[in-house]
Amino acid sequence: xxxxxxxRVTSGLGERAMGRIFLAPSFAxxxxxxxxxxxxxxxxxxxxxxxxSQEFIGADNYVRVITDSGFLDxxxxxxxxxxxxxxxxxxxGMAFALIMHQVFIGRGLTRAVILIPWVIPTAVxxxxxxxxxxxxxxxxxxxxxxxxxxxxxPTWAMVGIISADVWKTAPFxxxxxxxxxxxxxxxxxxxxxxxxxxxxxxxxxxxLPLLRPAIVVALLFRTVDALRMFDFAYVFTGYSNSLATLSxxxxxxxxxxPDLGYANALSTVTxxxxxxxxxxxxxxxxxxxxxxxARKEK
Amino acid sequence: MPVLSRPKGYAVRACAAxxxxxxxxxxxxxxxxxxxxxxxxxxxxxxxxxxPQFVWAVTGADRAIHEExxxxxxxxxxxxxxxxxxxxxxADEQRQAMFQDLQNQxxxxxxxxxxxxxxxxxxxxxxxxxxxxxxxxxxxVSLEGSLDSAQWQxxxxxxxxxxxxxxxxxxxxxxxxxxxxxxxxxxxxxxxAEEEGISAYVGQGDQYExxxxxxxxxxxxxxxxxxxxxxxxxxFLEGDAATTALDFMTEAYDSGFxxxxxxxxxxxxxxxxxxxxxxxxxxxWPYAVPLLAGEGDEESAVADEFAVAPMPTFGGEGTTxxxxxxxxxxxxxxxxKELAREFVAWAATDPGAQDILAQHSLPPTMLSAYExxxxxxxxxxxxxLSQAHARPPVPGYNSLxxxxxxxxxxxFRGQGEAGPALEAVDQAADDALxxx
Numbered sequence: 001x002x003x004x005x006x007x008r009v010t011s012g013l014g015e016r017a018m019g020r021i022f023l024a025p026s027f028a029x030x031x032x033x034x035x036x037x038x039x040x041x042x043x044x045x046x047x048x049x050x051x052x053s054q055e056f057i058g059a060d061n062y063v064r065v066i067t068d069s070g071f072l073d074x075x076x077x078x079x080x081x082x083x084x085x086x087x088x089x090x091x092x093g094m095a096f097a098l099i100m101h102q103v104f105i106g107r108g109l110t111r112a113v114i115l116i117p118w119v120i121p122t123a124v125x126x127x128x129x130x131x132x133x134x135x136x137x138x139x140x141x142x143x144x145x146x147x148x149x150x151x152x153x154p155t156w157a158m159v160g161i162i163s164a165d166v167w168k169t170a171p172f173x174x175x176x177x178x179x180x181x182x183x184x185x186x187x188x189x190x191x192x193x194x195x196x197x198x199x200x201x202x203x204x205x206x207x208l209p210l211l212r213p214a215i216v217v218a219l220l221f222r223t224v225d226a227l228r229m230f231d232f233a234y235v236f237t238g239y240s241n242s243l244a245t246l247s248x249x250x251x252x253x254x255x256x257x258p259d260l261g262y263a264n265a266l267s268t269v270t271x272x273x274x275x276x277x278x279x280x281x282x283x284x285x286x287x288x289x290x291x292x293x294a295r296k297e298k
Numbered sequence: 299m300p301v302l303s304r305p306k307g308y309a310v311r312a313c314a315a316x317x318x319x320x321x322x323x324x325x326x327x328x329x330x331x332x333x334x335x336x337x338x339x340x341x342x343x344x345x346x347x348x349x350p351q352f353v354w355a356v357t358g359a360d361r362a363i364h365e366e367x368x369x370x371x372x373x374x375x376x377x378x379x380x381x382x383x384x385x386x387x388x389a390d391e392q393r394q395a396m397f398q399d400l401q402n403q404x405x406x407x408x409x410x411x412x413x414x415x416x417x418x419x420x421x422x423x424x425x426x427x428x429x430x431x432x433x434x435x436x437x438x439v440s441l442e443g444s445l446d447s448a449q450w451q452x453x454x455x456x457x458x459x460x461x462x463x464x465x466x467x468x469x470x471x472x473x474x475x476x477x478x479x480x481x482x483x484x485x486x487x488x489x490x491a492e493e494e495g496i497s498a499y500v501g502q503g504d505q506y507e508x509x510x511x512x513x514x515x516x517x518x519x520x521x522x523x524x525x526x527x528x529x530x531x532x533x534f535l536e537g538d539a540a541t542t543a544l545d546f547m548t549e550a551y552d553s554g555f556x557x558x559x560x561x562x563x564x565x566x567x568x569x570x571x572x573x574x575x576x577x578x579x580x581x582x583w584p585y586a587v588p589l590l591a592g593e594g595d596e597e598s599a600v601a602d603e604f605a606v607a608p609m610p611t612f613g614g615e616g617t618t619x620x621x622x623x624x625x626x627x628x629x630x631x632x633x634x635k636e637l638a639r640e641f642v643a644w645a646a647t648d649p650g651a652q653d654i655l656a657q658h659s660l661p662p663t664m665l666s667a668y669e670x671x672x673x674x675x676x677x678x679x680x681x682x683l684s685q686a687h688a689r690p691p692v693p694g695y696n697s698l699x700x701x702x703x704x705x706x707x708x709x710f711r712g713q714g715e716a717g718p719a720l721e722a723v724d725q726a727a728d729d730a731l732x733x734x
Contacts, residue, residue, distance in 0.1 A: 051424050051425060134567075135558045136563075151559075151562040152561040238505055252700070257697050257700055258397060
């Protein structure tokens with residue numbers, strides 16, 4: 001006690017202040033890397049840029065965003081995709097996690113197999129899925145015995161994109177949930193068994209509540225990711241308006257039909273949407289939980 | 299006071315393009331588009347000059363051919379050597395790379411190999427020099443369609459270099475005479491397909507530039523014109539060509555004349571089906587000929603049973619093909635404009651250079667290259683190209699192309715009304731002229 005006091009006096013600065021000073025350089029660096037581009041994108045989104053000419057047009061790009069039916073389609077497509085894929089990934093991921101959590105012979109192998117889809121680069125997986133859905137040679141159709149235009153019928157294409165994404169990312173959700181499951185002490189289950197609780201009751205009253213932090217983190221990660229989804233939509237249907245997601249739509253004006261100001265306005269709006277959804281999640285689970293669980297997942 | 303004022307702001311502008319990309323990266327952090335993965339390392343100098351004076355940026359597709367052309371120039375002009383900078387093989391990425399070079403004021407490229415549809419855009423953006431004073435060198439020497447594609451508002455901004463046109467591939471064992479009208483094509487195709495249990499027709503029906511080309515070929519062959527002669531307004535809906543073309547596609551799609559999966563088919567999908575003997579007719583570029591013939595180690599079920607013909611028209615007269623290829627332009631940022639202009643003119647008019655293209659079955663743009671052709675297919679190609687249409691190189695061509703894809707692709711698949719879809723394209727065509 002006495003020692004610390006003496007140190008404080010001689011240094012002239014509190015521990016907290018010292019901490020801040022030491023953190024300042026890395027914070028400044030982070031700000032430069034992370035915040036500067038965001039603000040700069042916002043600045044550019046206020047200009048009309050065509051070739052070497054650029055003109056300040058204020059919020060015109062944003063007015064255009066709001067009235068652009070292509071953008072509204074993209075918002076709708078993204079929402080449909082996000083809600084459907086995240087719910088399915090959560091349900092399937094939960095099932096995977098419960099299976100992987102059991103002690104049985106071949107558990108290691110099962111875990112490895114379940115995780116394979118997640119390890120494959122998304123762009124590669126998307127190409128493979130596209131090929132399987134394609135009418136020629138028609139793998140999916142012949143397996144299902146159907147005659148569906150998976151790539152160009154808007155409804156079925158969305159089903160295809162969602163299935164591919166669920167296949168790809170359910171293992172990731174499973175991994176997060178499995179880590180959560182492993183933190184629940186066995187004693188609780190034993191005590192519940194002694195009290196006569198059946199498997200469903202144990203799951204409902206012990207597993208779910210104690211798994212809540214992991215569930216929230218998994219849903220946060222997946223929702224934010226799904227809102228930015230690019231690969232599957234782009235590979236399956238290109239810039240097609242009927243299936244473009246927010247990211248595909250922004251890419252269209254960045255590369256295919258270049259209009260830098262508008263592309264940046266679209267990116268900014270996408271960023272805001274993702275940010276708002278992310279903040280909603282975070283505000284619901286509190287700071288402690290994020291840090292705590294996120295560390296365990298690493 | 300604009301933050302990005304012109305004279306000093308080039309570093310700022312340099313960030314602009316990069317940051318737009320970064321902004322998008324933030325939005326798509328977990329996945330890069332498949333094309334973008336290579337854009338970083340895709341471009342590279344070929345290293346063929348020991349004392350390069352200027353740089354030619356050109357597609358990485360057909361690399362060996364462009365390299366040989368550049369070597370020929372270097373041999374003849376040891377004091378004015380050119381270095382070739384190979385861009386990515388896909389059109390979008392090439393354009394993006396050139397945009398970045400120009401927008402960031404980097405100015406590393408002196409000569410730009412432009413796709414035939416980019417002329418208006420690059421000209422309006424102030425990216426390329428006017429080459430109007432070189433018109434005399436190429437007029438009557440190069441293909442007319444290629445010249446059309448190299449000018450915007452009657453001013454020449456690039457000179458022709460390479461070209462491309464469509465063949466109708468047909469099965470000689472199933473079709474006696476290649477058809478001269480679309481109706482004939484439709485009927486013979488359906489009959490033969492039914493008999494053989496294969497598909498009648500494969501082509502480029504996916505929602506991309508290839509679809510636009512396939513549609514426009516129908517449109518032009520029904521005597522349609524996208525713009526009036528002065529390129530001041532859209533004439534898309536004048537006459538009934540737009541409807542005729544769309545009706546044909548809708549009918550062909552509904553009745554199964556188009557093969558299953560036509561609506562997601564690109565060049566090589568079509569080629570693979572035809573090569574496996576699964577189709578009676580195919581619309582494709584000349585690149586498929588050696589593959590179908592089974593040259594090299596290529597396996598082909600139709601090696602001795604196919605031939606090529608010009609594409610049909612609705613009236614039975616002549617043929618119509620969209621014109622592909624590259625034109626060379628001079629960058630406004632070039633520090634060696636004189637040299638660059640000299641090279642561009644040479645690539646367009648030197649028989650040796652153009653002959654290199656011909657030898658590698660990349661269609662040249664010089665008329666004389668087709669005159670003494672020994673290969674009958676090559677002679678036919680010359681004939682096709684002389685009648686080919688340039689897609690209008692208006693500044694907003696990309697928006698127009700996307701509008702055709704967005705509206706007509708669902709329409710031919712039977713989703714939504716044809717009328718409003720065609721009107722939307724007409725509107726987009728008008729807008730494409732005005733994009734500043």
